[in-house]
Amino acid sequence: MTGALSHIRVLDLSRVLAGPWAGQILADLGAEVIKVERPGTGDDTRHWGPPFVKDAEGEDSREAAYFQSANRNKQSLTLDFTQPEGQRLVRELVSQCDVLLENFKVGGLAAYGLDYASLKTINPRLVYCSITGFGQTGPYAKRAGYDFLVQGLGGLMSLTGRPEGEEGAGPVKVGVALTDILTGLYATVGVLAALNQREQSGIGQHIDVALLDVQIACLANQAMNYLNTGVAPKRLGNAHPNIVPxxxxxxxxxxxxxxxxxxxxxxxxxxxxxxxxxxxxxxxxxxxxxxxxxxxxxxxxxxxxxxxxxxxxxxxxxxxxxxxxxxxDLAQVFADPQVQARGLRIELANGLGSRTPLVASPLRLSETPVQYRNAPPLLGEHSEQVLQQHLGLSAEQIAALRQAGVV
CATH class of the missing domain: 3.30.1540.10 (formyl-coa transferase, domain 3)
Incomplete structure (x- = not known):
């Protein structure tokens, strides 16, 4: 591995989109990313279909296309850390990792001794990134946060949609989970900044990233329009508030x-x-x-x-x-000569005996280019490999863990 982050190991405890998106960016840049998933079920988005990835016979598998969007270049380890033995294994992995990503509710991992305060005693160099809906503090801290809710609460939907008085007027969400994506990007920036600081200080730190904070920060000129006038901007459809036409x-x-x-x-x-x-x-x-x-x-x-x-x-x-x-539309997008020239559609062989179509990373580094090492993993595809290579467990020990439902 020769990527810009090939010296970094990440333990990804996150699910759905914002956290996995950050993990995929780090993985694309060369980091070794170990995705920890629940035995039997895994990341919720594995089941968010149709559509599903086709297997070698051209039939639908049980792997949702949604999951594929944010989990390339990762290893999947199934581990039940609600059990004491699972917690012990996570701690052993943490001792060997540089970064931990998680998006559990505030305080959710403390019950298992997997919060930052507990884990930094094991690995003071750990960069621990928590992604939540509303952050670690404030009256909403313990609420669950979802992209759609935050687009509404954070003002984006008040700016999106046809103007009042027009047919079809009303608030509209963005067509992709943009707040999740932006949060994943900010989380990545925070992780890279903390890793850089660690080179000077020798210690890691806790990063607190919230969907609501990110959504409001990304209102950009619209937020400034309000702050400078006291007048809340209105929906303009596809028009621009500051430029015409x-x-x-x-x-x-x-x-x-x-x-x-x-x-x-x-x-x-x-x-x-x-x-x-x-x-x-x-x-x-x-x-x-x-x-x-x-x-x-x-x-x-x-x-x-x-x-x-x-x-x-x-x-x-x-x-x-x-x-x-x-x-x-997206058919026209992927047929566009510029999109094709930039190689924005790729395919990777998967564990189903077929090939998974994916969207390429937009990052183009001249000396350490993104490498597409493997397709998004099947659930638990790398469990034995990770447990043997990083923790030194034997086949018999792993079998016992499977029997106990820990792996």
Whole structure:
């Protein structure tokens, strides 16, 4: 293993998405990631289907496609740490690990002696990352947190959906569990920062990452719009609160996006659209004016865009230097020549005798590139390997643990 993190070993006790997403990023960067799962059932998302991965005969397996999205390059170890022997084995592994990821409820692992305060006495260099819905402190700390709930509570859904008064108006969640994904990314950043600090201090630390905190932090300009005005932003559909025109427009055969970022681009748009007079109209000559007169400008542009196809508009606008693009479904995404050129669809051989299609990592490191070592593991696929290599257990000892339901 020659990845940037090939010297790092991670014990991943997390389930579902935010924690596993962080674990997969670390694994893609070369870390050895041991995913600890419940015997018999494993990570909840193993069963979140259909769809399921196909086996060698082309039939549905019991491995949900959802699980595959966040568990590449990991080893699966089944271990019941509600049992004392399971707890002992986790502690032995912790003594050999650099990072622990977990997303249990606040205090949930303390009952098993697997909380940070307990484990740092075993391994003071341990970087222990806790991912929860609401963090380790505050009145909501003990609540369970789910992406959908946090998108609502954290304000994202108040900004997403058609404007009030339009048909179909109302709050809408983002089409993927974006808060979970962003939390996984922030957790990864925190782990990398703590590992870097450990190089200087020699000791690890506890990282407290909360979905709600991340969701609010990622409101970005919308949060700043509110904090600077005291006025809560409203839903604008596909429009932008600070830039106009920056939204979808109808074409002769569908819809496409125009994303004008400055007044020069707006003038070019007007020329291509056969409406050069709009660029000199005081209502539209500056972005500030266009934001104020959005309701007058957008209908004028929409009346013009319906007379050409999406492909025609994109060809014309790209030549003029006006940012624009199609609205693709996923079939079109993976057929796109740029997506194919970047190799964003990969396949890895799996333990079912077939191959699992996956989305590639977006990280491109020149000296330590991402390596796709193995597909997301079957439940317990590496239990014997991990217990033998890292803990020195014999086949007889492992068999006894299986008989006792610990492994």
């Amino acid at each position: 920056y939204q979808d427009f109808p074409s002769a055969d569908g819809d496409f996006i125009i994303a004008v970022g400055n007044d020069g681009q707006f003038r070019k748009l007007c020329e291509v659209a056969g409406l050069p007079q709009l660029a000199d109209d005081p209502r539209f000559a500056s972005n500030k004016a266009r934001v104020a007169h959005r309701g007058e400008l957008i209908p004028l542009l929409r009346q013009a865009t319906v007379f050409k196809t999406t492909a025609e508009w994109i060809a014309l606008l790209e030549r003029a230097g006006v940012p624009c693009g199609p609205i693709n």
